[in-house]
Amino acid sequence: MLALRMHGPSDARLDDIPEPQAGPGTVKVRIACAGICGSDLSLYEHPAVPIDFVHPLIGEAGPHVLGHEMSGHVAEVGEGVEGIAVGDLVAVFPMVDDDVCPACGRGETNLCDQGGFLGVMGGGGAFSEYIVAPARNIFVLPEGFTADTGALVEPLAVAYHAVEQSRIPAGGTAFVVGAGPIGLGLLLCLKAMGAGRVVVSEPSAGRRELAASFGADVIDPGEKDPVAYLLERNGGRGADASFDSAGMGDSTFGPAYQALRKGGTTVVVAMYHGPVSSNPAELMLTEKVCTGSYAYTRKDFAAVIDAIADGRLAPMSLVTNHIQLADVLDGGIKTLLGEGRNTEVKILVTP
Numbered sequence: 001m002l003a004l005r006m007h008g009p010s011d012a013r014l015d016d017i018p019e020p021q022a023g024p025g026t027v028k029v030r031i032a033c034a035g036i037c038g039s040d041l042s043l044y045e046h047p048a049v050p051i052d053f054v055h056p057l058i059g060e061a062g063p064h065v066l067g068h069e070m071s072g073h074v075a076e077v078g079e080g081v082e083g084i085a086v087g088d089l090v091a092v093f094p095m096v097d098d099d100v101c102p103a104c105g106r107g108e109t110n111l112c113d114q115g116g117f118l119g120v121m122g123g124g125g126a127f128s129e130y131i132v133a134p135a136r137n138i139f140v141l142p143e144g145f146t147a148d149t150g151a152l153v154e155p156l157a158v159a160y161h162a163v164e165q166s167r168i169p170a171g172g173t174a175f176v177v178g179a180g181p182i183g184l185g186l187l188l189c190l191k192a193m194g195a196g197r198v199v200v201s202e203p204s205a206g207r208r209e210l211a212a213s214f215g216a217d218v219i220d221p222g223e224k225d226p227v228a229y230l231l232e233r234n235g236g237r238g239a240d241a242s243f244d245s246a247g248m249g250d251s252t253f254g255p256a257y258q259a260l261r262k263g264g265t266t267v268v269v270a271m272y273h274g275p276v277s278s279n280p281a282e283l284m285l286t287e288k289v290c291t292g293s294y295a296y297t298r299k300d301f302a303a304v305i306d307a308i309a310d311g312r313l314a315p316m317s318l319v320t321n322h323i324q325l326a327d328v329l330d331g332g333i334k335t336l337l338g339e340g341r342n343t344e345v346k347i348l349v350t351p
């Protein structure tokens with residue numbers, strides 16, 4: 001079968017590899033749809049793990065298959081697996097955890113001592129024809145789901161978890177910095193989860209337009225000061241919750257932190273590669289909370305599936321293009337790193 005594998009920095013190849021086979025407790029899925037994530041772009045340029053890395057729970061050396069947002073149909077069910085049948089449309093939960101450490105015991109499987117990711121550090125990936133995953137990573141999708149919406153569960157779970165971390169009250173005001181795929185996902189989840197006004201700051205006109213069409217109050221940070229705007233809109237107090245989904249340093253973290261009301265929460269949902277400057281005195285004086293949001297748990301995954309099933313979340317507007325697996329590198333990853341940066345949101349890949 002065809003699979004996009006990482007051989008080194010900026011060296012991904014569509015290799016012909018043997019089809020994986022289901023074993024006891026696992027399920028083989030014929031991938032129907034895979035989303036390209038911002039982290040795939042970063043993993044393409046700077047792989048997270050060396051090619052000879054073997055994750056203790058996954059147990060597979062590289063070259064590792066790339067891609068972790070996926071839906072598909074069950075092709076084979078391993079011994080001892082119940083409640084999953086051949087032909088079921090499923091979403092694959094790509095995180096692995098040991099289920100025994102203190103974090104897992106608290107239900108925080110995203111913070112597991114031995115956490116890992118299928119499609120990043122082995123265990124197959126979304127940019128291929130088949131994947132075999134543990135049965136506990138398989139979510140059977142309810143009636144009404146399509147392969148496309150199934151592949152969007154994962155990125156929306158990232159946003160859903162971040163909104164949970166923000167503790168935004170019902171009807172509260174949110175401020176989202178950046179309207180990339182995560183920022184737009186945050187906007188959809190905030191609306192679905194009962195936030196009131198959502199202000200989005202984004203320099204790209206195309207992305208601002210998209211955010212506005214999803215019901216956001218949008219501003220161009222090059223034209224208006226987002227902090228002044230938030231204070232003005234919220235009786236001088238600022239936002240109840242804010243999100244840095246851009247990760248550009250002081251220029252994005254600063255406004256997210258400054259635009260917050262006393263006692264509000266700012267959530268970092270972007271990969272940072274360096275420090276920012278902020279004065280902790282403000283934390284003491286205002287009880288603002290700064291936290292991060294890393295991936296999601298099974299509970300978040302299931303909540304997103306429910307929200308899509310009952311129509312609270314309508315994620316298809318995030319999809320800007322469909323391509324074939326054979327074109328994933330040039331038409332997908334390289335496009336998103338190049339001229340598609342400001343025009344594409346989510347590209348879906350079908351084998």
Ligand SMILES: [Zn+2]
Binds near residue numbers: 097098099103105
């Ligand atoms: Zn654990």
